[in-house]
Amino acid sequence: MIYVKLEGHDYKYQVEDVIRMFFYNEDIIYADTSPINFGGIFILSRVEEGEKIYIELWREGLKAYYAESKLGVICDDGNEHIKSHRYKKKIKMELKRQLYLAFEFITGKSMPWGILTGIRPAKIVHEMLDMKFSRNFISEKLKNYYMVKEEKAGVLLEVAGKERSILNATPPDAVSIYIGIPFCTTRCLYCSFTSNPIDRSSDIVKNYIDALLYEMEKTAAIIADKGWSVQSIYIGGGTPTSIDEESLKKLLFGVESTFRMDGLQEFTLEAGRPDSLNVEKLGIIKSSRVDRISINPQSMNDEVLEAIGRNHTAKDIEWAFMKARETGFDNINMDIIAGLPGETLSMFKASLERITQLSPDSLTVHTLSFKRGSKLIEDKNNRTCIDNRCIEDMAGVAADYASTMNMKPYYLYRQKNILGNLENIGYSTKGHESIYNIQIMEEKQPIIAMGAGAVTKMVFPEENRIERVFNVKSVTEYINRTDEMIARKESIIFG
Ligand code: SF4
Known part of the structure; x- marks a missing residue:
């Protein structure tokens, strides 16, 4: 139990963010009395x-830490500075810093990303690069002000540099497209996506694809009206390849005949589950415009695959990967997760060893996170499946294997409740960096999304504003309300 008393502010979100880094499982109670009366941490x-x-940290009724930090005036408009957005941002950041230092002092622990708790840490680097700060200055700022570890600061600068080469080459009128297929073969323990078991949904797939083609047709007209070009397309879900061959063909060729493809630079299809693939489906995908696929082992240990609810073995993954190569795919991504229940460091290494032998073109290394809506979060015992030291070692080993495959980090994001306060990081061989992954992370262009559970994102850079519009998650609701989904999109796009 952690007791918290706030005076002169109500920045609960920032305070809880820092507490959660150090005490993930503890309940946080807001108190309005003297710390002397409380046991535990106050x-x-x-x-x-x-x-x-001012920060005071009390333990068992005794003061264990005290710090005060002066807030400089950053706006020169008299008292108005107190109300300004920048000033409030500064207070929040300083509050996080002081709290972080207090917890670091009493626990003896430091966090890899310091006080950076946001999903997209590279954005801070982009902001500083836009302001023409040197790489050296940015690195020092990351380490000394945000308290990011040296190694992470280096990765962040490398990722931002790689992202900028793609962002700067993006035409100003370009958008990306996301299409959601909310079906999967079985549900993974950690899954929080909109995903329905295909064996119980097969009678609805045809109607779903028809509704989706209708939404695509209307959306393509909106995109044409705006004069936008399509830079990248991503079909995800779920696992899109879990649908039957006829539906898959209808979907892929529907995309090609609906959207203008002359500006298209990348077309990704998630083929994550080997138990959703066969030779015929690989042939259908290859004969479409899809030029990047993802075959995702998550682990190459059969007992771990079984424990996380995947209905296939490591050998099935190898079969799917080799068949995809034989079919002619030359841009294949693989995903792996560090920290899966029951997977030790040596098992994780063994997974990476087998992946290295397959030699994918990119590798995304996720760290297990406990997401709302997943089965994993329901089982509290699963939360402590691994300690911070071990998860950091896993991340380090994955970086080493990526390097032996001639891959470099090119995109990165973080999630709430992620083991060891680490990150998810995409590594790629030269020229196989996913444009879509970078665009979705850095939020520099609109992402126009279709399908159940899909989220369209409009960016308004001149106002420093992002707006999202959500499609309903339920497949039947989506089929019945497709026109409403189109109207929602239209209204946000045309303002
Ligand atoms: S493969 Fe992906 S979408 Fe399907 S259940 Fe697992 S995590 Fe969810």
């Missing part, structure tokens, strides 16, 4: 706007 945080931040 945090008192006071903000005097325009003046100072």
Whole structure:
């Protein structure tokens, strides 16, 4: 139990963000009394706007830590600075810093990403690069102000550099397209996506694809009206290849005949589950415009695959990968997850060894996270399946294997409740970096999305604003309300 008392502010979100880094499983209770009366840990945080931040940390009724930090005035418009967005941002960041230092002091632990708790840490680097700060300055700022570990600061700068080469070459009128296929062969333990078991949904797939083709046709007209070109297409889900051959063919050729493809630079199809693939489907995909696929082992250990609810073996993954290569795919991504229940460091290494022998073109290394809606989060015992040291070692080993495959990091994101406060990181061989992954992370262009559970994202850079519009998640609701999904999109796109 962690007790918290806030004085002069209500920045609960920031306070809880930092507490969760150090004490993931503890309940947080807000108290309005003296810390002397409480056992356990009590945090008192006071903000005097325009003046100072004070942090006191009490343990078993005794003061264990005290710090104060002066807030400089960053706007020169008199008292108005107190209300400004930038000033509030500064207070929140300083509050996080002071709290982080307090917890670091009493636990003796430091976090790989310091006080950066957002999903997209590379954005901070892009902002500083846009302001023409040197790489050296940015690196120091990451380490000294945000308290990011040296190795992570280096990766972040490398990722931002790689991303900029693709972002800067993006035409100004380009958008990307996401199409969701919410079906899968079985449900993985950690899955929080919109995904329905295909064996119980096969009678609805045809109607779903028809509704999707209708939404695609109307959306293509909106895109044409705006004069946008399509830079990348991503079909995800679920696992799109879990649908039958006829539906898959209808979907892929429907995409090609609906959207203008002359500006298209990348077309990805998730073929994640080997138990969703066969020779005929691989042939259908190859004869379409798809030029990038993802075959995702997550682990190459059969007992782990079984424990996480995947209905296939490591040999099935090898079969699918080799068949895809034989069929002619020359841009294949593989995903792996560090920290899966029951997987030790040596088992994780063995997975990477087998993946290295297959030699994919890119590798995405996820760290297990506990997401709302997943079976994993329901089982509290699964939360402590691995310690921070081991998960950091796994991430390090994955980086080494990526390097032996001549891959470099090219995109990165973080999630809430992620083991070891680590990250998900995409490695790629030269020229196989996914444009879509970079665009979705860095939020520089609209992502126009179709299908159940899909989220369209509009970016308004001149207003520093992003708006999202959500399609319904239920497949039957989606089929019945497709026109409403189109109207929602239209209204956000045309303002
Ligand atoms: S393969 Fe992906 S979409 Fe399907 S159940 Fe597993 S995590 Fe979810």
